[in-house]
Amino acid sequence: MTKGRTDMATNPNVAFGVCSVCRKEILVGAKLIRCTVSTCNRKRFPLYFCSPSCWDAHLPDARHRDPAYTEEVARKQ
Ligand SMILES: [Zn+2]
Ligand SMILES: [Zn+2]
Numbered sequence: 001m002t003k004g005r006t007d008m009a010t011n012p013n014v015a016f017g018v019c020s021v022c023r024k025e026i027l028v029g030a031k032l033i034r035c036t037v038s039t040c041n042r043k044r045f046p047l048y049f050c051s052p053s054c055w056d057a058h059l060p061d062a063r064h065r066d067p068a069y070t071e072e073v074a075r076k077q
Pocket of ligand 2: 035
């Protein structure tokens, strides 16, 4: 796999980013799990996950008082 610029207009498999836990690639249009805690949603370094189990895996490090997640569809940034 090559890293670098992809043509957003013509490439149907646009990568949104990688899962913050397992580093699996998340494509635009795919399901995305986002932590609802504000410290996990910093503008410069937002966390997102490919599955609830990966979200689960970040909890021991994050130590949220009231952890929750939302499901959304990955969109072009
Ligand atoms: Zn993952
Ligand atoms: Zn979190």
